[in-house]
Amino acid sequence: MSLGxxxxxxxxxxxxQLVLLxxxxxxxxxxxxxxxxxxxxRRAQQDSEAFLEVYHSGSLDEAYAAAKDLDSxxxxxxxxxxxxxxxxxxxxxxxxxxLTEPHLVMLARNVLWSSSREGMRLERxxxxxxxxxxxxxxxxxxxxxxxxxxxxxGIGRAGSASxxxxxxxxxxxxxxxxxxxxxxxxxxxxxxxxxxxxxxxxAAIELFAAEYEGDLRRLAGVAPREAx
Numbered sequence: 205m206s207l208g209x210x211x212x213x214x215x216x217x218x219x220x221q222l223v224l225l226x227x228x229x230x231x232x233x234x235x236x237x238x239x240x241x242x243x244x245x246r247r248a249q250q251d252s253e254a255f256l257e258v259y260h261s262g263s264l265d266e267a268y269a270a271a272k273d274l275d276s277x278x279x280x281x282x283x284x285x286x287x288x289x290x291x292x293x294x295x296x297x298x299x300x301x302x303l304t305e306p307h308l309v310m311l312a313r314n315v316l317w318s319s320s321r322e323g324m325r326l327e328r329x330x331x332x333x334x335x336x337x338x339x340x341x342x343x344x345x346x347x348x349x350x351x352x353x354x355x356x357x358g359i360g361r362a363g364s365a366s367x368x369x370x371x372x373x374x375x376x377x378x379x380x381x382x383x384x385x386x387x388x389x390x391x392x393x394x395x396x397x398x399x400x401x402x403x404x405x406x407a408a409i410e411l412f413a414a415e416y417e418g419d420l421r422r423l424a425g426v427a428p429r430e431a432x
Contacts (some may be wrong), residue, residue: 217354223347223380225338231387234336237329238394245401248326251277252408278322285318286311312417319413323406328397337392344384351377383426
């Protein structure tokens with residue numbers, strides 16, 4: 205039997221081949237998720253920084269114009285959710301709306317919901333990376349066990365434990381382990397990396413939500429609510 209990697213894969217049992225196919229698919233999807241989340245989180249950070257510059261230096265109308273262009277920013281999304289609600293209240297009242305405490309409570313709830321929604325949006329895909337990182341080594345180990353069983357069956361059929369009989373089955377088994385680690389290691393590394401970046405973005409969302417609510421209360425001339 206040939207000991208080339210591709211030859212060993214084609215000579216492997218159907219169970220080991222299915223395990224390898226599943227691990228390769230997991231790896232492909234995992235790298236796709238990694239590429240997408242890397243781009244998404246990077247744009248979220250860049251757009252959020254650009255939006256904050258406009259928000260801190262301009263009016264709400266200027267921030268609204270910037271937020272529509274910076275659609276990757278979770279901070280812009282939080283701002284737009286409450287701002288659109290303000291516009292709806294103004295249209296309902298037929299003119300500039302006088303914000304009261306019930307209005308501000310409703311807007312604060314809107315900000316809270318949109319903040320949670322943005323956090324969940326940015327977190328999408330993390331579960332798959334975590335699952336791949338934890339499950340892929342065990343899937344590979346399952347293929348390894350099956351490969352070793354096949355190797356012992358080959359020894360039994362050949363009636364010999366020579367290297368020529370044992371080596372192909374052991375090599376086949378180790379390939380499953382290697383492919384499992386190949387799928388798991390990048391998923392685990394990038395899951396931890398993205399989790400750290402998301403933690404920073406989530407903190408920025410929470411800080412902005414509190415600042416935005418305070419600004420709305422100042423505009424309405426209502427005292428800030430007591431914490432707790």
